[in-house]
């Protein structure tokens with residue numbers, strides 16, 4: 024983990040879908056990070072000073088830095104939503120608890136906004152011509168999946184299978200449903216990555232444990248601050 028404080032300048036803001044927005048920043052010189060790394064983003068405005076953790080939704084191979092967030096109700100989000108091109112924010116303390124084992128078969132579970140981590144990891148695999156077998160199970164409340172077009176495009180360049188799972192239609196993900204979606208879970212030794220709201224991360228980890236999967240192969244990114252399972 025690096026503890027350097029770095030000033031980021033906003034290059035562009037883009038609406039992805041519904042209440043999902045991306046902010047692109049100019050990449051500072053010699054800035055090095057890894058796919059799915061997260062960092063503290065500090066907003067200072069008058070007497071207000073707060074930080075939140077964000078994951079890079081861009082890949083280190085890309086020209087700009089990108090984060091993607093869901094609109095919210097906090098003061099922090101209100102300030103974030105009012106930012107414009109040229110505004111600056113402070114990035115502090117970035118890194119990650121795990122790496123992507125691209126030499127192994129991978130399963131990614133994204134819960135809503137958790138897709139940021141995997142967008143970064145998939146773009147990185149494309150740009151470095153890595154060809155692991157990847158199954159992405161994208162769990163969302165509605166059929167409005169952020170980055171759906173980009174993810175479907177990624178399939179042309181990767182050995183990637185995507186299953187879009189809509190909880191409002193299909194209910195909670197259960198052991199039987201997961202077995203149906205990913206029958207190879209019974210006999211292939213995958214590395215599992217789970218990112219999203221804490222409730223989704225915990226329930227998916229529990230589900231994997233029911234298959235007797237070794238905890239050491241389960242890597243989690245729990246997006247504290249999002250209280251519901253998916254939205």
Ligand SMILES: Cc1cc2nc3c(=O)[nH]c(=O)nc-3n(C[C@H](O)[C@H](O)[C@H](O)COP(=O)(O)OP(=O)(O)OC[C@H]3O[C@@H](n4cnc5c(N)ncnc54)[C@H](O)[C@@H]3O)c2cc1C
Nearest residue numbers: 075076077078091092093095096097139246247248249250
């Ligand atoms: C390792 C890590 C990585 C993370 N990466 C990301 C990331 O890439 N992108 C990201 O967005 N967050 C990420 N987070 C979460 C982030 O740090 C914040 O905690 C999160 O965005 C919530 O922000 P907030 O506290 O300002 O609350 P808000 O966004 O204001 O939300 C507070 C609560 O209110 C709910 N809510 C929001 N709007 C409404 C509404 N209109 N009606 C009813 N309820 C509502 C929210 O779902 C949430 O439960 C990450 C967290 C961690 C720990």
